[in-house]
Amino acid sequence: MCTSISYEALDGAKFLSRTMDFAFELNGVPTFLPREYEWISSFDKNAYKTNYAILGTGAKYGNNYMVADGTNEYGLAAAELYFANKAEYDHEPTEGAINLVSEEFLLWALGNNKSVAELRENLKNVHIIESNNGVMGENQPLHWIFSDLTGVSYVIEPEGDGLVLQEDKVGVMTNTPDYKWHETNLSNYLGAQTTSFGSKKFGDLEVTPLGSNGTFRLPGGYTAVDRFVRTAFNREVTQTAADSTQAVNTIMHILDSVVVPKGVNMKPDGPNYTQYQAIFDMTNRIMYYIPYENRTIFKVKMTDELISAQKTPKEFPVTMTQEFKELN
Numbered sequence: 001m002c003t004s005i006s007y008e009a010l011d012g013a014k015f016l017s018r019t020m021d022f023a024f025e026l027n028g029v030p031t032f033l034p035r036e037y038e039w040i041s042s043f044d045k046n047a048y049k050t051n052y053a054i055l056g057t058g059a060k061y062g063n064n065y066m067v068a069d070g071t072n073e074y075g076l077a078a079a080e081l082y083f084a085n086k087a088e089y090d091h092e093p094t095e096g097a098i099n100l101v102s103e104e105f106l107l108w109a110l111g112n113n114k115s116v117a118e119l120r121e122n123l124k125n126v127h128i129i130e131s132n133n134g135v136m137g138e139n140q141p142l143h144w145i146f147s148d149l150t151g152v153s154y155v156i157e158p159e160g161d162g163l164v165l166q167e168d169k170v171g172v173m174t175n176t177p178d179y180k181w182h183e184t185n186l187s188n189y190l191g192a193q194t195t196s197f198g199s200k201k202f203g204d205l206e207v208t209p210l211g212s213n214g215t216f217r218l219p220g221g222y223t224a225v226d227r228f229v230r231t232a233f234n235r236e237v238t239q240t241a242a243d244s245t246q247a248v249n250t251i252m253h254i255l256d257s258v259v260v261p262k263g264v265n266m267k268p269d270g271p272n273y274t275q276y277q278a279i280f281d282m283t284n285r286i287m288y289y290i291p292y293e294n295r296t297i298f299k300v301k302m303t304d305e306l307i308s309a310q311k312t313p314k315e316f317p318v319t320m321t322q323e324f325k326e327l328n
Contacts, residue, residue: 001082005171021274031057032302042134068103109144170186174224197209218230247281
């Protein structure tokens with residue numbers, strides 16, 4: 001369970017953001033991976049290097065840092081989301097190609113592509129293999145959303161036909177079903193509106209509204225279908241932020257409508273909840289991070305100095321206890 005949106009402020013600043021909803025504790029924190037970061041594929045033990053610096057939500061598993069979302073120094077941003085019962089990867093590696101397990105894909109994609117257009121061209125060299133060799137110990141069914149400084153939004157959904165980019169015209173992504181299904185399903189909610197419906201007569205009885213009722217059609221649950229519809233509506237009608245600073249606040253309000261409180265959705269291994277929200281300002285190379293335990297917004301900027309001087313991975317620890325601003 002996750003929700004992601006792309007967004008653009010009136011001043012042209014471009015964003016990609018997401019909620020990370022999961023039962024397994026990922027323990028991710030804002031993490032910087034430098035240029036030429038070397039990592040070893042869990043699938044075939046081949047060594048790879050990134051060409052570009054990455055700032056995202058990362059954690060170290062074994063010898064490698066992994067990222068579940070992030071942006072690189074050229075403004076290509078991405079997030080991985082769960083795609084249960086739908087993801088179909090290659091069953092055998094392709095000789096001479098880059099063969100990866102699913103959770104390694106973002107390391108390659110963000111570390112070696114400057115834009116969605118470049119990613120589309122380079123995808124032909126990459127294959128994701130059905131494998132339990134990954135850091136999670138079993139195959140992870142994933143799909144991915146990408147955005148860049150042109151403002152386009154694309155998704156990759158591996159359903160047996162390799163890795164193919166398809167445009168996300170809604171600018172929203174959740175989980176299973178696939179994106180095209182979600183896109184079609186929006187036609188069921190054309191009755192949702194921001195203004196209230198007026199009174200209506202039933203026989204001789206005139207029934208008047210009891211309050212604001214224009215959004216009564218919106219689904220209120222936490223399924224992927226409900227979250228997609230609710231987020232698409234809110235993204236479309238919420239007043240557009242004037243600038244990059246205001247955009248962070250606006251995106252948080254949109255994502256808050258699908259944040260999953262701990263205990264609402266239970267799995268056998270514990271609560272499936274929103275472990276964090278991450279907002280990536282691709283234009284200004286800034287990451288904003290809001291953990292479940294602390295609603296403070298933590299900010300990390302990928303400065304030129306950080307890119308040129310930092311030669312090893314760097315974690316930015318965050319406080320996991322709620323902080324308050326005292327007013328007296």
